[in-house]
Amino acid sequence: MSAVWKHFKVSEKDAKFAVCSHCPAELSRGGTSAKTYSTSSLIQHLKSRHPDQHAEYEKDAAAASAAKRKVLSPTPTPSVVDFLEKTKRFASDSAKAKGITKKIMEFIALDDQPFSIVEDVGFGRLIDFIEPRYTMPSRRYFSDVCLPEMYNVVSTQVHELLATDITALSFTTDIWSSDVSPTSMLSLTAQWIDKDFKLRKVVLHSQEFRGSHTAAVISNAFSKMFDTWHIDRSKVHAVVSDNARNVTKAMEESGLKGIRCTAHTIQLAVHDGLLSQRSIADVIAIGRKMIGHFKHSPLAYTHLQSVQEQFGMPPKRLQQDVSTRWNSTYYMLESLFAQKRVLAAYLADHELPATFTAYHWVLIENVLSLLAPFEQITKEISSSDSSVADVIPLLAALKRLLNKEAETDHGVKTTKSALLEAVSTRFSQVESEPLYCIATVLDPRYKDNYFDVGKKQRTREMIQAELEPLGDVDGQGTHSAGEAGNNTDRKRARTTDEPHTSSLSDMFEEILQENIPNVLQRTSSTAQQLDCYLSDVPIPRSNNPLEYWRNNQSRFPDLAQMARRYLSAPSTSTDSERLFSAASHIIDEKRNRLSCEKAEKLLFIKKNLPLFLKK
Template identity: 70%
Template sequence: MSAVWTDFTISEKDPRIAICKTCNAEISRGGASAKSFSTSGLIHHLESKHPDRHSEYEKKATQKRKLTPSTPTPSVADVFEKARKFSSDSAKAKGITHKIMEFIALDDQPFSIVEDVGFRRLIDHIEPRYAMPSRRHFSDVCLPELFNIVATHVHKLLASDITAISFTTDIWSSDVSLTSMLSLTAQWIDKDFKLQKILLHSQEFRGSHTAAAISDAFTNMCDTWHIDRSKVHAIVSDNARNMTKAIEDSQLKGIRCMAHTLHLAVNEGVLSQRNVKDILTIGRRIVGHFKHSQLAYSRLQSMQDQLGTQIKRFQQDVRTRWNGTFYMLESLFAQKRVLAAYSADHELPATFTSHQWVLIENILSVLDPFEQLTKEISSFDASVADVIPLIAALKRLLSKEVETDHGVKTIKSTLLESVKRRFTESNDDPLHFIATVLDPRYKDHYLDVGIKQCAREMIQAAMDADNPLGDRPAHSAGGEQSAEKRTRHSALDEGHAPLLSDMFNEILQESAPNNRQPTSSTAQQLDGYLSEVPISRSDDPLAYWRNNHGRFPDLAKMARKYLSAPCTSTDSERLFSAAAHVLDEKRNRLHCDKAEKLLFIKKNLPLYLKK
């Protein structure tokens, strides 16, 4: 507001008139509407009638001009420059285009989004000078450019100091197009003992999925990324014969996916039982009834609300995943009262008997440890070292008799035998039991006596081979033992049903201490390491080696190799979950080469952005 209004007020009768506070004179504001009002007449009145007030006004106006920075009037050239579109090769336009390409790849967006009205309006509002390139420009120019940037970074990672590298692989077929893809994900432990994961390939896999064809694909993948075969530690896959044979033909060490083996054991031990099959058939009919009838589901919601239970849909099972069946039974059992009330007023295609409800509860009790175990082995940092301890704890839990065994004793014993048979090979495999010893959470406490001695000898031989002169300094390992000691209690002593986690404590309590006398520096390392109490299962084993590699240098080197292998092919399966988003209904005609590049960027671009 102008400083002149210190000496004037607006007339209440007529806003076109200003009244002088000094002489009460009425002065016109110079117009008939607010748009045409000015203060020129008011300033002239002060200058002619009240010179002292005019001088005061001039001082205030001058101070205000000094405090308020002047805004230069833009030139005509500046106005035209701001309205002009960026040239396609300008740095600003290239930067925006690059970010849009990242957005498409990271968020599974179709290339057609750059033609959508809403997206174009958004970009035009953010930067009017940006000219949106065509859809084809993004798919044919921007996608290969971004792929090359990320691929260059991946090559640099693979050229770094890698002791050993492990892979997961799987084959996936699209539901919306005639496309099959073969994956290869890689992971290793870097020199800072941090787990690194990348996607190397998700290439189109045409023709018959024979072992020879898969083996050739592995060879091409390794050649493309210049991977030294001598550094390949292991490759994890499912139990399919063609995949197992392909890994053998490629002269690579194969590991069977623990999750897939667990699925086979549960199917054989539980889900294939006649009385369980009957329950699953009824459960699927009930779930299907509510899934396909909106009226039935609305009635169910009303029942849930009346009974004060959580309003929740039933879980549809996936027959290729045992835990999908577990979640279906769990969701049905949680709504037992609701289903009983619903069936009293409305028709259901099938219902459970009281005996079947008891059996469902007991089946859930038997399978709950398997569900816990599946979650553990599917985590980001699960390794092959987890297999033997987890299976040892699981077998011990299944061998215990509890009250909930009523009606499922046969199922439980069959399940135990299936687990023992299917995981026998893992217990005898050096890749598994050496990794277990080198995991500071487990060490050799979960190994059988014969395997324990074999593991010590193999680790000792490997360290001596790398250090033939035995010139490493000996390290004392007694400092941490007293600080690490902790009291462990069996769940059975406390009077509650045993859990999977309780089994680990029982096994550790029974493990006898080692009293061998070390004879060399490497032997001192091994015996010193094994003499210490294992760290908590919730601790990070790689953090342990990061902090203790100076004390046990040869063991730490081996840990980088053996702990690099995952215990499941979950990374490849998650990759194909992403592939299902890339090749969806909106992009079912996307060329496979472009789908591969999009997947590669989606999985590996975050590594490049964090560098």
């Protein structure tokens, strides 16, 4: 509709005429029907009689005309030059091409992709669809040029991170051999607590390890790795490894404080106290035969699935164990026990190479109950934020639990005693080891509540020995009757042992209830810090100890710095083991000819690059 009708309306008497909205004039529309009507006379009337309204009309008409042109032609027609520019391939050194190449290299490293993926048809079509102007480099370019470049960038960032304010570094190490290639690798991961009391971790090495794995060779490899990263030996707090004799000896020859992996030690204790028992070994052997039957017979597994569906259970495979991981044996027995009814129904129509008797099922149930706290401990110490401070309290709770009678002890009392003895023997040195003792006291969740009176005093002396350079400390702290009297309201009632306690968490609470915070005479600033800290009630186990120190470092500055050192040590070598789990994905059947040098670079990027990526 013309913009002129803003100022006119059709006559109600005769549609051939229009009435002006600004004066009484009635004007002919210049035709006899709707097809022949025009607005010329209306526009002329506005121009001669109403100039202001005519100017408004012209403005509205111009705007309507522009809008119409925009609808008919939304984009300008590109020139030939513009068209050719958009179809032109990127130069290999252009910023856009380099950016895409970098992202593809990140994709290869972070997602364990083979270099050959850049030659795959599907991947090539995807990239061509996203950006047709990009020319894909060869796989050799990615492996020989892009990989070293990215490794150098990340390596520089790790060097800069290690050059920050670090009071102590703790390490984990392990040796791994590939199943698909003649490759062995030695790992070294580092972790520390920064000035903001945040736990930081980096992977330093997963290098090829040729020849004999003697202590001398391992020690020499450690020296080279420390030199590569310019690590001051005085800042090396501890190195956590498995219980292999050659690694332990290498720590001694290198002058490093070696810690045995708690998870490995628990593995040995469980094997000594339980898995070596004849009756239990027989049950495990039967379980392996049963699972092996379903694993190697798709038809048998199909029948098992049918029975599971009849019982309204989701189809689930039975879990095979690994002899070197006791908890995998626990999960195997757990999966079998969960399918007890299903297996009984399966046996009604099908055969198995071996079966459990009623006695075996009772034994499995009791063994699972006996091993449950071990499985809980293994999970806790294998978490990414676990430290050596967790070891003594966990062992104290475990020993107390094993000393208690339970309804599920039937048939496993001897095994339970053997487990307790194995745990006590395997961890006999832990409670006298300064590294563990000091770390436990400096963890605000535990403090000295897990020590007897003699060990409390010895641990206090250990801490004082480190605090002495920071101030004058009276090594013989004495009780102040007045202060002790003021803290009687903090005493918690002693509880009697319950004969059927089965929770590991209950053991922690019992131990804390039996210990009253000691308030000692304050004799100097550093001693005062220790006294005040120990007199505070421990924080809940679910709380983060590093957050506590971040919030209380102004109250206990010297202890806070000690905490940065002692709480940096992990309790297991899990980080190195997880590193080699990633290595098994990199050196696999599709990439079994990948050199160790390139595999190490890929692992290094995969583990460290996420630390520096912008989110």
